[in-house]
Amino acid sequence: MPLMLEIATPAKLAATETVDEVVIPGAEGYFGVLPGHAPLLATVGIGALTYRTGGREHHLAMFGGFAEVRSDKVIILADIAERPDEIDRARAERARERAEARLAGRMGEIDYTRALAAFLRAIARLMVANRGTG
Amino acid sequence: MATLRDIQRRIRSVQSTQKITRAMKLVAAAKLRRAQERIVSARPYATKMAELLGNLMSASSGDGAPHPLLQGREGPRRQIVIITADKGLAGAFNSNIIRRALELIRSSSAADVTLVVVGRKARDFYRRRPWTIKRDMIGFWDRLAYDHARELADFFIQQYLDNEVDEVDLLYNEFRSVAVQRPVRQQLLPIPKAEQGTEAAAVDYIYEPGPDVILGDLLPRHVRMQVYRALMESLAGEYGARMTAMEAATKNAEEMIDVLTIQYNKARQEKITKELLDIVGGAEALRQGAEA
Numbered sequence: 001m002p003l004m005l006e007i008a009t010p011a012k013l014a015a016t017e018t019v020d021e022v023v024i025p026g027a028e029g030y031f032g033v034l035p036g037h038a039p040l041l042a043t044v045g046i047g048a049l050t051y052r053t054g055g056r057e058h059h060l061a062m063f064g065g066f067a068e069v070r071s072d073k074v075i076i077l078a079d080i081a082e083r084p085d086e087i088d089r090a091r092a093e094r095a096r097e098r099a100e101a102r103l104a105g106r107m108g109e110i111d112y113t114r115a116l117a118a119f120l121r122a123i124a125r126l127m128v129a130n131r132g133t134g
Numbered sequence: 135m136a137t138l139r140d141i142q143r144r145i146r147s148v149q150s151t152q153k154i155t156r157a158m159k160l161v162a163a164a165k166l167r168r169a170q171e172r173i174v175s176a177r178p179y180a181t182k183m184a185e186l187l188g189n190l191m192s193a194s195s196g197d198g199a200p201h202p203l204l205q206g207r208e209g210p211r212r213q214i215v216i217i218t219a220d221k222g223l224a225g226a227f228n229s230n231i232i233r234r235a236l237e238l239i240r241s242s243s244a245a246d247v248t249l250v251v252v253g254r255k256a257r258d259f260y261r262r263r264p265w266t267i268k269r270d271m272i273g274f275w276d277r278l279a280y281d282h283a284r285e286l287a288d289f290f291i292q293q294y295l296d297n298e299v300d301e302v303d304l305l306y307n308e309f310r311s312v313a314v315q316r317p318v319r320q321q322l323l324p325i326p327k328a329e330q331g332t333e334a335a336a337v338d339y340i341y342e343p344g345p346d347v348i349l350g351d352l353l354p355r356h357v358r359m360q361v362y363r364a365l366m367e368s369l370a371g372e373y374g375a376r377m378t379a380m381e382a383a384t385k386n387a388e389e390m391i392d393v394l395t396i397q398y399n400k401a402r403q404e405k406i407t408k409e410l411l412d413i414v415g416g417a418e419a420l421r422q423g424a425e426a
Contacts, residue, residue: 011172011175011176011280013178039338039340040341041186041341041342042348043342043343043351065355066348070339075182
């Protein structure tokens, strides 16, 4: 019994697929969902979502949202979901360097949180872009 | 009496106006289609969000104070968000909202009201009036995105949490159909009870983290979505209104051209008749001269 995966963003339905497994970047760490998972409601953090269907892996960059698992259906409500071909790798690379430089310097707490978020976003994009369309 | 040339000139002028109104109608129709598609694409997200909200509300209710965005305050300070288009030529689309806003504003005392104006028409109208404009947003309609809604929503949320306002209301045109847009007022903050959940069948979820934390994450997104929906409705409504207005203008131009054409024909006929009479009269005079 496979899993149904639905990824909805305010702009569009980013994916509806039958999948074998989903790995979700939860706000408190990555977790995998296989068929038969117990009902779950979790917040999604910044990171790469991966789903496997017929031995092929697909990746999407996530930047916050929610995940609901219920009777072999996974629904992701994401603010944004970016496919590898939608990501500008050079730009993400520059953003990473900028954020890294900022994190290395001294700063207040708000700036730190902001720089950290920028850093995580850049990393998520690069991760998805480098793994390719898969 | 207008000369033939005058009438012809007027016909040509009305024809070129008609060309413009017809083109505007076609453009509005194309844009309307895209705006409607956008509303449809946002629906799965909005529906699921409402369902989750209902579930979380029932899961987290009970102990502890409700989330600040849900908590009403007995205060008079009201922020009114007036959403219009940047451009006119859309019938009563903008003036309906501006008029509704005036009624609403006048129902509270001036010191308690602050405004946020979205769209050039609302800004231009209220800029010259005595109320405080906290923020405006113009010139973005052609590239409306969720980010615009997020920016606005986060501004409202911040003010509400900072205890600067006690209520935030949206005022916008709701898209009913191509021909019908209805001005509506929607309370954005505090989040009204009615929106706090289509009571979903209570599913026994594992919450990760706890339901209250998830709810705290969800509520701002709910507010953003409400703002986004209002913006999308208004945009679709604007194109619908413009389409209808331009359709009517094109028809009026058609009628005007018909009337002018009849006038032209009559004038031409009269001219020919007069010329004929002149010729006949002249010939008659010549004949009588020859007979004499």
